[in-house]
Amino acid sequence: MKTRVALLGTAAALAMAPAMALAERERGSSGHLNIIYWQAVSTMNPYLSGGTKEMNAASVVLEPLARFDNLGELTPWLVDEIPTLENGGVSEDLKSITWTLTEGLLWSDGTPVTSADVVFSYEYCTHPEGGCSYRDRFAGIERVEAVDDLTVTVHFEDVTPNPYLPFVGAGSVIIQQAQFQDCLGARAPECTDANFAPIGTGAYAVSNFRPNDVIEFVANENYRVPNQPYFETITWAGGGDATGAARAVFQTGEMDYAWNLQLAPEVIAQMEAGGRGELLVDFGPLMERIELNFTDPSPDLPPDERGTRAHPHPILSDIRVREALSRAIDRELLTEIGFGPMGMATCNFIVAPPAMASPNNDNCLVQDIDRANELLDEAGWERGADGIRVKDGRRLELLFQTSTNAVRQDFQALIQADWREIGVEARLRNIDAGVFFGSDPGSDDTYLKFFADVQMYASLFEGTDPTPHLEQRRCGREPQPSTQWQGQNINRYCNEEYDALWAELNREADPDRRQELVIALNDMFVQDYAHLPLVARGRVSAASTTVGGIVMNVWDSEHWNQAEWYRIEE
């Protein structure tokens, strides 16, 4: 674990080494690079897909105005500087932000990049019939205005303390107006050529795209850094499974870079011993958790009241039971078995960025069966004949659901065993991921309806600002019949203090105070045992030892600095 973080550190240091050493390298001097994505890329237009793999592949072609670097800091990308209050880029009333494009930027077809392209990208994604996956990045915008050829101003409808959502990060890229202007709205999917080979400003251009199979890239001749990218061509293969991808990097050396290797720790460890590659791990906001239902999911209730706040949960409304469930779980063991070096046991709701992660909740990391038993005794749950606790004739039995996935089923089995020790019976259920994570209001099996007592899944947020993520747990944001079961307050948490604190955060512009508020909100939520954080999950990729310049980034695309990757000469 430590050695890997250190390795990442050196990789970062390498990338940031003085330009002196890198200047010798020529564009295309490193030859060919092989990347494997075992879940193949289905389109090159991130606006039409929303998947991480598509976003990553598109990020070597299409770029935003600014990116997050590997530390989560905003970095100017197609602009010279980040607009702030200090430099006047962000207006005093926090209602607009003005970006100025770098001069002389060219698309890969040689035409200049103008502010009109930026405005067009906004129009493309916000078209009501387009079904753009990153529509929320452009939420709350009144209009986007091209001031002159290189200047563009985003006007927000409201005070927006964090104006760095539109055109920032790999999900909010600039597309070329000339190429996409006939592809607005319902016509978007018809522009297959454009969607499969968008013209971009990035280091590479698509030379061949086969959906769900393979992409071939060539270096962009018009890339703004004259001697980059170092690799002339890239083959971005897809298909197979995570094991095969890992094997291709670690053992056979067929591939140079493999993405998303969620494999059993022992498998990874054994492959790594091959010595041809190294594992790249970094932790972002992705966290595996158990949600505890605050409402009664009993099927005996009328359909429009089941799982709503009208009926509090008969067992889980008691904080002592919730705490006992949390204490009984051996998080370190879960991490070791399920994720190994790719996970960290956690007790926090907001696990990243590091500055936002609360230091106050480490008490849950150690399993404490005795304390858990005490809590349940206090709460009046007595052991029954079969060891399962009973209170007022009701068995302490919980329906535990999750999506169908080998690691999750292992976790279910382990947690079931932990809970049995404190006299809690968990009935396990797993649901196909396509159904579980679907948003079809007609299905009773979605994680949104949550017709179970506890459920496990992983969730995360985009970018570095947890405000919208914290917002989800406000009262009234829960899925309910009146909202077609849409909403992200999955556990139906409702706490006025929390809501008030969040409102304060949403108005606050001072970064230090924001950080305090985020931690306070996190602590309030977690110490209420409103849900049980389990494991913070890292992004895991593998790179061949012959490729240098890779800097793992969890805040943006993993390929954010693709131009700087190079082949290490023997």
Next chain:
Amino acid sequence: MLSYTLRRLAFAIPTVLVISLIVFLMLDMAPGDPTGSLPLTIPLEVREQIRQSLGLGDPVMVRYFKWLYMMCFVEPLHILAGLTGWDIAPEGPRILSWQTRSPVGDILVQRVPQTLWVVGLGYLFGILIALPIGVISAYRQYSWFDQAGTFVSMIGFSVPTFFTGVVFILIFSVWLGWFPSMYDTTHVVRDWNSFVFQAKQIAMPVAVLALFNASQISRFMRASMLDNLNQDYVRTARAKGLGEKTVVLVHVLRNSMIPVVTVIAIGIPTVFTGAIITEQIFRVNGLGDALIRAIYVSDWPMVQTITFIFAILIVLFNLIADVLYGILDPRIRYD
């Protein structure tokens, strides 16, 4: 004969249509949601918009007829236009895969060559191995060769391809390192070395399929030969003093081939669908792989289209088999 063929054809078309309707309606009831595989960071309002933009708003039958029209006219014309360069591609919407948001036809065109190579070669080798084994086994019934052949072919079709495939990968790819573990679709055969590479990358899937097919066909061949060897005409031929070689290879073999040829024809589509698992194991980016991945992410237009193509193949080859039977066997007369 011609009228029979036409009659069969007239029945084949409604069959295919009914199948397409069944598949379409079934998928329409599907609980899986195409937005279910998107990351959780995408808000629900946006998901709803995506669902709308996928055309899920129309009533079922409207969507069915739209799909059928596109499936039968638009996509074939586009594919033909793509292959020949003629300007015959009609305007208007095409069947779009939900996952890639691109026309299904284009994806299929990219997938078919791999499937044809691997499945076709697997079948071809299977036949080539099976015929001689079947003939010799039957001729020397209950000899050690027959016993061994029967045993091997029993094993061949009893051991599921997913097990043989996994064992092959373990032995030849992981332990011995002879063959690559991944199929490279962009590989172009230019010279001897690239041909060797191509041969290497299809060796394992082809071997697995060939083994499986050979064991089935050889059993048919053996049975058919045995049937004929006991016939009176064989005794007559022998009585006339014909050489054993002529008797077996000319008289018996030709007659025995009749049912075997039809079995081979009927087997072709099953081989396509059966190769789904083989493609999955060896990561061959063929039709079967496309189907499985589409099922995983609830990409129903893709699933519908591929299933429909499989159905057409089955109906077509059944028809071919029947007609072939009539042509090959003079005793059979359809009227």
Next chain:
Amino acid sequence: MTDTAKPLNPDEAFRPPRNQWWDVWDQFKTHRGALAGLAVFVSIILFVVVGPLIWQVDPGQLNIRLRNQGPSRDFPLGTDQLGRDLLARLMYGGRISVAVGLVAMFLGLVIGTLIGVLAGYFKRLDSPLMRLTDLFLALPLLPLLLILVTLFRDSLARTFGESIGVFLLICFAIAITSWMQTARIVRGDVLALKEREYVLAARSIGTPSLRINTRHVLPNVLSPIMVSATLGIASAIITESALSFLGLGFPPDFPTWGRILYEGRDWIEQYPARVVWPGVLISLTVLSVNYIGDGLRDALDPRIRGR
């Protein structure tokens, strides 16, 4: 072939009447492969049915500290990534796999026989039923199975509970896609039987159709049905494990052989045994059943029997 002109032995000619199944058994015994197959199949059945009574280890029992163990006295075949005993899992999983094979075969047989008899016996039903059979034969089965399973898994699991729901679905899906051959064979035999004198005689004295079928027709088409039954078991077991192998069959907490094999794939390099054992068991079962089918076919064929 050559011994047709054997002189008739008087003892044989006047031997007391004897149940024809003894003849079948006598013939079956001479088929060495079939006999071996029967022995293997019976031992596999014993392994999965009686095995768990002797080897009383809970297949779901976790031993986190003892995970990924090699074979030892406590775990004869070692443990998996959660420390569950592989032997117990194979026994328990085998129960499900074999049960799926038997139930799916039985369902398929019932559907196939029913349709075959109806089509063969009632002229009016013949054409529509045979068109239906043709239609089903033209369905792409594996894709259809995959679709069926994805579509109905969760709704059935909700109605009948996780375990029974999936079990029923898979059996039903396999049955609905595998009855056609049986139907065709049965129909052909019934067509021929129905013109036989004894059936005509039964009909002439006013026996109702149902009785004719159950008393006179069905017993006589039993032999083709039995052969297709054995083949049905084999293909049902293969189909179930293929589905599980594609991750679309039983859920992960259900250790069927196919599922164990699928899960073992990631570990094939470190612990090949986890793939080999379930694979060998599936193959052995199918192989033995196929051999039994072969022997039965020969034994039930009166042209071959007694030769």
